[in-house]
Amino acid sequence: MTDHLSALPPPSDAGLVVLVTGASRGIGRGIACAFAAQGATVAVCGRNAASISAVVDEVVTTGGAAFPICADVSIPADVDRMVRSVVERCGRLDVLVNNAGVYLTAPVVEMSDEDWDLTIAIDLKGVFLCSRAAARQMIEQRSGRIVNISSIAQFRGGTPGHAHYGAAKGGVGAFSKTLAKELGPSGITVNCVAPGLIEDTDMGATSKDLMGQSYLATIPLGCLGKVQDVVDAVLFLSSNRARYITGETLNVNGGSHMV
Numbered sequence: 001m002t003d004h005l006s007a008l009p010p011p012s013d014a015g016l017v018v019l020v021t022g023a024s025r026g027i028g029r030g031i032a033c034a035f036a037a038q039g040a041t042v043a044v045c046g047r048n049a050a051s052i053s054a055v056v057d058e059v060v061t062t063g064g065a066a067f068p069i070c071a072d073v074s075i076p077a078d079v080d081r082m083v084r085s086v087v088e089r090c091g092r093l094d095v096l097v098n099n100a101g102v103y104l105t106a107p108v109v110e111m112s113d114e115d116w117d118l119t120i121a122i123d124l125k126g127v128f129l130c131s132r133a134a135a136r137q138m139i140e141q142r143s144g145r146i147v148n149i150s151s152i153a154q155f156r157g158g159t160p161g162h163a164h165y166g167a168a169k170g171g172v173g174a175f176s177k178t179l180a181k182e183l184g185p186s187g188i189t190v191n192c193v194a195p196g197l198i199e200d201t202d203m204g205a206t207s208k209d210l211m212g213q214s215y216l217a218t219i220p221l222g223c224l225g226k227v228q229d230v231v232d233a234v235l236f237l238s239s240n241r242a243r244y245i246t247g248e249t250l251n252v253n254g255g256s257h258m259v
């Protein structure tokens, strides 16, 4: 029987082409800079032209290769244009990191239809749209890695005020398993990274304010996470070291939730 394992270009090869959504700040920015530091060419996606250009400038100043793509992951035409422009520019797409996300707060009985729809549109449908567009290219290449940033909420549900967020992240976990089954025969892996509270981002700061100090006592490793903790998990799942891992979720939460 023929296996479907595929190898990406080695990490030292500048040919690795990586697309990171939500790369204007926070975890996405960290992932984009880390791939660039390893010699990849990185497409930096976000909605705000000035902030994604600032990340690109930072990468280029330190000798890396990156370019900006202004796109909203919840808009199908934006997503298709985004992936098309990566392939037109670089000839391929090796790694997609679906990182873009929003974290709105409202208890269900006070939640507006708009807040529900926006969260699902960005945090869940955005993952579908970007994965679909990227997978079409990766199937042609017969190789690729898709890494979806979910959340501890994938397993626990959102904290009070975040039912929409928990529903979206749970959906990302289930979606990723089906996609892994569909793309495995083409040599493409699909995995999730599920962070706990990552304190050094805008979203993490909001979450920290809402959770309070008592949350710390529930974390066996005794501290909140940092962007670098998520970056390391993404780099591993995107590498050839993870070539036989697909449909999996790597928890990065200091032990606060064990699956």
Ligand SMILES: NC(=O)c1ccc[n+]([C@@H]2O[C@H](COP(=O)([O-])OP(=O)(O)OC[C@H]3O[C@@H](n4cnc5c(N)ncnc54)[C@H](OP(=O)(O)O)[C@@H]3O)[C@@H](O)[C@H]2O)c1
Pocket: 021, 022, 023, 024, 025, 026, 027, 028, 045, 046, 047, 048, 051, 071, 072, 073, 074, 098, 099, 100, 101, 102, 122, 149, 150, 151, 152, 194, 195, 196, 197, 198, 199, 201, 202, 203, 204, 205, 207
């Ligand atoms: N921080 C945490 O504690 C934590 C924990 C678990 C999971 N996560 C997940 O990790 C990911 C990153 O979180 P973070 O803490 O880095 O958040 P963040 O600091 O708020 O950054 C969110 C990023 O997503 C982008 N974004 C939002 N909506 C977008 C859209 N429609 N299209 C394109 N980009 C969009 C933002 O870009 P612009 O607004 O500039 O467009 C920004 O770059 C999210 O998926 C989040 O759910 C975070």
